Amino acid sequence: MSDLAVWADGRLRDATTPLLSAVDHGVTVGDGVFETCGVVRGEAFALTRHLARLVRSALGLGLEAPDLDAIRAGVAAVLAESSGAGRVRITVTAGLGPLGSGRTPGAQTVLVVAGPAAPPAPVRLARVPWTRNERSAVAGLKTTSYAENVVALAAATRQGADEAVLANTRDALCEGTGSNVFVERGGELVTPPLSSGCLAGITRELVLEWSAAAGLPVREAADGELPYAVLDEALTGDAHLAISGSVRTFVPAVALDGADLAVGPLTAQVAALYREREAADVDP
CATH class of the missing domain: 3.20.10.10 (D-amino Acid Aminotransferase, subunit A, domain 2)
Known part of the structure; x- marks a missing residue:
């Protein structure tokens, strides 16, 4: 896991540290959205377009629009930590919720992870x-x-x-x-x-x-x-x-x-x- 850089709750976290609750709605019912960006010259490629789609997906799922400034900070943090990363994944879930499909209003869970990726190939x-x-x-x-x-x-x-x-x-x-x-x-x-x-x-x-x-x-x-x-x-x-x-x-x-x-x-x-x-x- 040393090849991963993880950001959550506004700061970098150890990649081996558990971060999600057992009743996070993203875990129990897959209630979340995500984006994956390639990394070009150490930066997340087409990040603005990816964040716009992240918002569209969140609103389409009935979630509130995530805090894009915070996510950009997370992306910068993980890429600074993982200079050889090939991809960045941004995940936003509905946060804590019941065991069924209904939601409990509350804070979203936001994770940003940078890690390796194979180069493009046929x-x-x-x-x-x-x-x-x-x-x-x-x-x-x-x-x-x-x-x-x-x-x-x-x-x-x-x-x-x-x-x-x-x-x-x-x-x-x-x-x-x-x-x-x-x-x-x-x-x-x-x-x-x-x-x-x-x-x-x-x-x-x-x-x-x-x-x-x-x-x-x-x-x-x-x-x-x-x-x-x-x-x-x-x-x-x-x-x-x-x-x-x-x-x-x-x-x-x-x-x-x-x-x-x-x-x-x-x-x-x-x-x-x-x-x-x-x-x-x-x-x-």
């Missing part, structure tokens, strides 16, 4: 049999209720993959367990719309913005444009795949369900653009 994907519910009460919110993702990722790992790719209940392509998905075909790179139930990823957002500014044909798909079966086109070579995430950044997929995939030319161009823009501005 990924191997696998399809799994479960779906995202695009009509869920928490669709599009980044909550700590991550059990579905744990199960799906474990299934993908058993297949030798790094990430799972999920459909939604309408059998449309949706997202990965911790990533957004992009499909290159017909000279374009497209990603499922937010109406699919996918998370509004920060890296996804930047890829769309930066690609548009560079005049590259990268866009959000229309409803119904990307059925889950579009993944079959990657296996025949008629499409290429990529994923995006805050620590992974934007990287190509080099395998699907155990079959090797070629990297698309536009995908490679966008990956290079992302690296260039990321290096130029740590908080775009």
Whole structure:
């Protein structure tokens, strides 16, 4: 645990010290939200965008907006303590609560942790049999209720993959367990719309913005444009795949369900653009 730096209650804490109550609502029912930032040149990348999404998720879950000034102080503290960190995670829970789903109004629990992360690398994907519910009460919110993702990722790992790719209940392509998905075909790179139930990823957002500014044909798909079966086109070579995430950044997929995939030319161009823009501005 020495490679972790932890901040809570306004100060750095020993990573081995228990900090959460047994009746913290984040522990008992997963009543919380979080953000994970990559670290670039010792700073949390795109922190302003991540904090804005943290507030959106908190309000969407019915929590009060967290104290962003305090969180920024926590981020600075853990990064100063852990100079080699590759990621920062910010977690906000509803705080102390009952054993059931009801909440007890009170102070939130806020944790900031810095730790290691593997460098970005091409990924191997696998399809799994479960779906995202695009009509869920928490669709599009980044909550700590991550059990579905744990199960799906474990299934993908058993297949030798790094990430799972999920459909939604309408059998449309949706997202990965911790990533957004992009499909290159017909000279374009497209990603499922937010109406699919996918998370509004920060890296996804930047890829769309930066690609548009560079005049590259990268866009959000229309409803119904990307059925889950579009993944079959990657296996025949008629499409290429990529994923995006805050620590992974934007990287190509080099395998699907155990079959090797070629990297698309536009995908490679966008990956290079992302690296260039990321290096130029740590908080775009």
